[in-house]
Amino acid sequence: MTPTHGYAVHSSTTAAAPFDFERRKLGSSDVLIDIEFCGVCHTDIHQARNDWGNAIYPMVPGHEIVGTVSAIGSSVTKFKVGDKAAVGTFVDSCRECQSCKDGEEVYCDRDLVLPTYNAKDQNGKITFGGYSNNIVVDEAFTLHVPANLDLAATAPLLCAGITTYSPLKHWKVGPGSKVGIVGLGGLGHMALKFSHALGAQTIQFTTSNGKVDDAKRLGADEVILTKGEGWQAAHAKSFDFILDCVSAPHDIVPYLSLLKRDAVYCTVGIPSEPLRAPAFALAMGRKRVTGSASGGIKETQEMLEFCSKHNIVSDIEMTTFDKLEDAWNRVVKGDVKYRFVLDLKSL
Ligand code: NAP
Ligand code: ZN
Numbered sequence: 001m002t003p004t005h006g007y008a009v010h011s012s013t014t015a016a017a018p019f020d021f022e023r024r025k026l027g028s029s030d031v032l033i034d035i036e037f038c039g040v041c042h043t044d045i046h047q048a049r050n051d052w053g054n055a056i057y058p059m060v061p062g063h064e065i066v067g068t069v070s071a072i073g074s075s076v077t078k079f080k081v082g083d084k085a086a087v088g089t090f091v092d093s094c095r096e097c098q099s100c101k102d103g104e105e106v107y108c109d110r111d112l113v114l115p116t117y118n119a120k121d122q123n124g125k126i127t128f129g130g131y132s133n134n135i136v137v138d139e140a141f142t143l144h145v146p147a148n149l150d151l152a153a154t155a156p157l158l159c160a161g162i163t164t165y166s167p168l169k170h171w172k173v174g175p176g177s178k179v180g181i182v183g184l185g186g187l188g189h190m191a192l193k194f195s196h197a198l199g200a201q202t203i204q205f206t207t208s209n210g211k212v213d214d215a216k217r218l219g220a221d222e223v224i225l226t227k228g229e230g231w232q233a234a235h236a237k238s239f240d241f242i243l244d245c246v247s248a249p250h251d252i253v254p255y256l257s258l259l260k261r262d263a264v265y266c267t268v269g270i271p272s273e274p275l276r277a278p279a280f281a282l283a284m285g286r287k288r289v290t291g292s293a294s295g296g297i298k299e300t301q302e303m304l305e306f307c308s309k310h311n312i313v314s315d316i317e318m319t320t321f322d323k324l325e326d327a328w329n330r331v332v333k334g335d336v337k338y339r340f341v342l343d344l345k346s347l
Contacts, residue, residue: 001025005347006132007321008058012050015325018347019058021128023136030136031079032071033087038130039064039156039314040340041186042247043270045328047118051272056118062130063089063116064158066151067344076139084145086304088158089294091116091127091141103298105141131321133347143301146308153313156186156339157304159294160314164191164243165303166295167266168198171241175199180242181220182255184211185331187268188245189315189338192218195243197310203235205255208334218315232257237285239263247332249273256281256289264288314339320346 001023008019026032044061046052065087069079079085090113093100097109106113114121117129129135145154164187173179179200181191188204195202196219204220206212207227215223224231232254239258244267252275256265265287267275277289295303307313315338319327327340 004128004132004134006060006128007324007347008060008128008131009048010057012048012055016048016061016131016321019060021060023134024125026071026073026136027138028073028075029138029140030073031069031076031085031139031142032134032136033065033067033085033142034070034134035065035067035130035132035344037066037152037155037344038062038342039159039186039316040319040327040331040342041156041159042331043159045331046247046270046272048328052270054118056120056126058126059118060128060131061117062132062342063087064155064160064341065116065130065135066145066155066158067134070134072139078139078144079142084147084151086143086145086154086158087116087130087135087137087141088143088162088300089116090114091137092121095140103296105296106293131342133344141297143297143304146304148308148311149304149313152318152341152343153316154304154307155341156190156314156316157307158300160186160190160339161307162295162300162303163187163268163292164245165194165306166299167243167268167292168194168241169299170292171264171266173198173200173241177201177240178238179203180205180239180255180258182242182244183246183269184208184215184338185245185247185334185336186314186339189218191243191245192220193312195219197306197312203239214337226254237261241266243268245269247271251276252289253277253281256287259285259287261285262288264290267291316341318343322346
């Protein structure tokens with residue numbers, strides 16, 4: 001293989017810099033994808049800055065990958081050269097356990113789900129993600145991109161999209177449900193679009209004055225600013241499901257008071273501090289607090305088809321590698337509308 005060009009971080013305190021490396025040789029079931037666009041997920045920043053304490057350097061982030069297939073292995077049947085293809089948050093799993101058989105590879109019972117970056121494969125090689133000009137992935141972990149969707153705006157669907165679609169489907173939101181989305185960022189704005197498209201009454205919670213009009217445009221029936229006190233009073237015990245898409249530590253107790261009896265508070269946001277809830281806030285009303293990871297391959301393809309049918313993509317700001325540090329800083333400040341996407345031509 002010829003060298004791959006990318007951007008890597010080498011420590012939690014240094015900026016990403018140009019980095020060349022070798023992808024594995026194309027195996028019989030592999031596809032080689034020339035990457036055209038890669039979304040910037042808040043996870044990239046958590047990982048690069050070692051917020052979760054599990055960073056492996058050098059790290060080439062990026063798990064919202066779209067591009068064009070440029071070579072295929074001898075036994076590949078799903079793809080041909082020239083097809084548009086996408087890769088999300090993981091690139092392999094054990095494929096044999098019950099979760100993998102159920103199409104829930106992200107929850108592989110043997111803990112062999114292999115993240116797209118910041119992990120080590122079976123040969124001990126570090127996985128490198130989509131901040132790079134190509135990637136080699138087994139076709140079983142590669143997605144088809146519907147032709148009617150804008151390619152750059154499709155990239156964020158591979159993480160922000162599936163991570164919010166999956167819990168909304170799992171907890172069966174739809175007509176008749178009252179759903180809350182907490183945080184209007186990359187994940188939050190996709191959650192809002194999906195909840196609205198699924199027919200649920202959807203309420204957006206945000207800490208940002210400047211996002212209220214956008215939230216309505218994106219499908220919110222109502223927007224609640226959560227600055228100050230007392231904002232929760234009007235909605236006590238009325239929600240069936242609340243999806244928390246917040247990246248930073250925050251108080252979930254006011255939201256628990258909004259749940260109906262037996263209703264569900266699900267976090268997809270992964271702040272670096274544990275969620276805290278007094279036992280009373282859970283016991284009174286038999287509240288359920290849970291979490292959800294991205295989603296399996298079958299469901300990711302289903303989500304892409306749902307987007308194709310409903311004409312849903314991410315609202316994006318295009319950016320380039322020379323502005324990456326600025327883009328990351330803006331994401332941390334909650335100042336992106338609503339997902340940065342890297343143009344790989346800028347490498
Ligand atoms: P993002 O674009 O930065 O959005 C996060 C939003 O959280 C912000 O836009 C802001 O919304 C809100 N927020 C930020 N700081 C806050 C604070 N101190 N208090 C209250 N609200 C605050 O991030 P993202 O890419 O959507 O990712 C969100 C989280 O999900 C991250 O922790 C990421 O690692 C995690 N994630 C998890 C999975 C998974 O598999 N579960 C997958 C992908 C990402 P407002 O301005 O509207 O308040
Ligand atoms: Zn992500």
